[in-house]
Amino acid sequence: MLRITMFSHADKVKGQGVGSAYLELIKMLQDKFSKEFLLRVNSWKKSDISHYHTVNFSYYLSTFFTRKRGVRIGYVHFLPETLEGSIELYQPFQKIFNWYLLDFYRRMDELVVVNPSFIPALLRAGCQKDKITYIPNFVSQKEFYEKNATEKQLIREKLGYEETDFVILGVGQIQKRKGLDDFIQLAKDNPSWKFIWAGGFSFGKITDGYSEYEKIYKNPPKNLTFPGIVDRDTLVDYYNIANIFLLPSYNELFPMSILEAFNCGTPVMVRELDLYQSVIKDFYIGCQDKEEMQDKLTALQSSSNDLQTWQKASRQAAQKYSEDAVAKLWFDYYTKTYQKYRS
Incomplete structure (x- = not known):
């Protein structure tokens, strides 16, 4: 042994x-x-x-x-x-x-x-x-998995979201590297959409941009929710009600949150980084900047077929990294x- x-x-x-x-x-x-x-x-x-x-x-x-x-x-x-x-x-x-x-x-x-x-x-x-x-x-498929349509609707009701809401989810520490500025601005620019950022200040006051983000965290736009650091058994619910998982990071490694989203069959949109080409090529929607995120989110919001295509891509990625x-x-x-x- x-x-x-x-x-x-x-x-x-x-x-x-x-x-x-x-x-x-x-x-x-x-x-x-x-x-x-x-x-x-x-x-x-x-x-x-x-x-x-x-x-x-x-x-x-x-x-x-x-x-x-x-x-x-x-x-x-x-x-x-x-x-x-x-x-x-x-x-x-x-x-x-x-x-x-x-x-x-x-x-x-x-x-x-x-x-x-x-x-x-x-x-x-x-x-x-x-x-x-x-x-x-x-990521374990026992903890992060895709729920059925009835379960998803019940979770939406429990969390206060309508069936017709277009929900965009971000997950990670609240810090500048994660592209929070663009995520927050997208929320401000699209008041009819619902934005959620699940995560908190894991490193407290030494977090880059702490004082700036603390103010927004305590007083966000009406359509942006900060539930804080969420336990895994609740986080899986957020992935399942999201129409899109958006990670606008400027710097990443191999984010666990992307794998979690894949397991839940949630379409993944990211800021285009070279490292993604090495590990998740063809499985994500890449964007160069906030403007391209806006354009592609708008297109996806009006096209259920495109959303289903990227759901399939996420399911395929989940099998590859099982x-x-x-x-x-x-x-x-x-x-x-x-x-x-x-x-």
């Missing part, structure tokens, strides 16, 4: 994608491979594999004890450039953290990226290409990586 220790504090902060990805992986490994893997969390006992999900300083120090830690695997959920617009740090501290983050990755024996577009930046930082593996995120498909990737990766370093 392979001894795998997961090092993570990702679940300590609610409403962030890294935490969701970590919890999904833990649950999947426990459900599917309990006989093959002995899984521990934040344990200092000797391991065959140590898998680092977050970059806490105590974890960094542990990487120097190579015999106890076994094969050190780093999970690359973010890079210095992807943190821009997320948190606001005093510039000298930001430079120190950027160096520390990349050095953390350099200390790993192997790295797993959630998006292949990260690889060039890691190579520039001094990481070796043959030690970097791409494994996509996934739990079973990604589970096999992780099983093969752990077993082969251990054998690679065993000698």
Whole structure:
């Protein structure tokens, strides 16, 4: 039995994608491979594999004890450039953290990226290409799934929406990087549509743009709702009543929210980013800016056929990134990586 220790504090902060990805992986490994893997969390006992999900300083120090830690695997959920617009740090501290983050990755024996577009930046930082593996995120179809028409209508009634309302949903932390300015402006420009942003200030006052967004959060336009950080069993309801899931982010990794929307059969619209071409090409509606979002939302609002086409695309994407498909990737990766370093 392979001894795998997961090092993570990702679940300590609610409403962030890294935490969701970590919890999904833990649950999947426990459900599917309990006989093959002995899984521990934040344990200092000797391991065959140590898998680092977050970059806490105590974890960094542990990487120097190579015999106890076994094969050190780093999970690359973010890079210095992807943190821009997320948190606001005093510039000298930001430079120190950027160096520390990349050095953390350099200390790993192997790295797993959630998006292949990260690889060039890691190579520039001094990481070796043959030690970097791409494994996509996934979302459990037991927790995020498409409900039937009757259930969707009942949820709309419960949440205060009419059957005819055109509902646009955004999910994620409230921060500048997520493109909140465009989402809010679209709400202001289209008072007859209903907008929902599910998420909150996961990092409190160091969130980039905190003071500006706090005012809007407390006093939004009438057609824009901020339900805050929503539990997963309620979040699935929001995806199911939405006509469109809109993520106008300027910077992303491999958003769990997109996978959640796919699982619920919700059409996905995003700001066009190069990284999406690597992982979800043909499954989403891409827009260059707010004006194009406006045009495409207007067209979709008046065309049920187009909405159904993108619903089908989301269902196809959900199968591609299903739990079973990604589970096999992780099983093969752990077993082969251990054998690679065993000698």
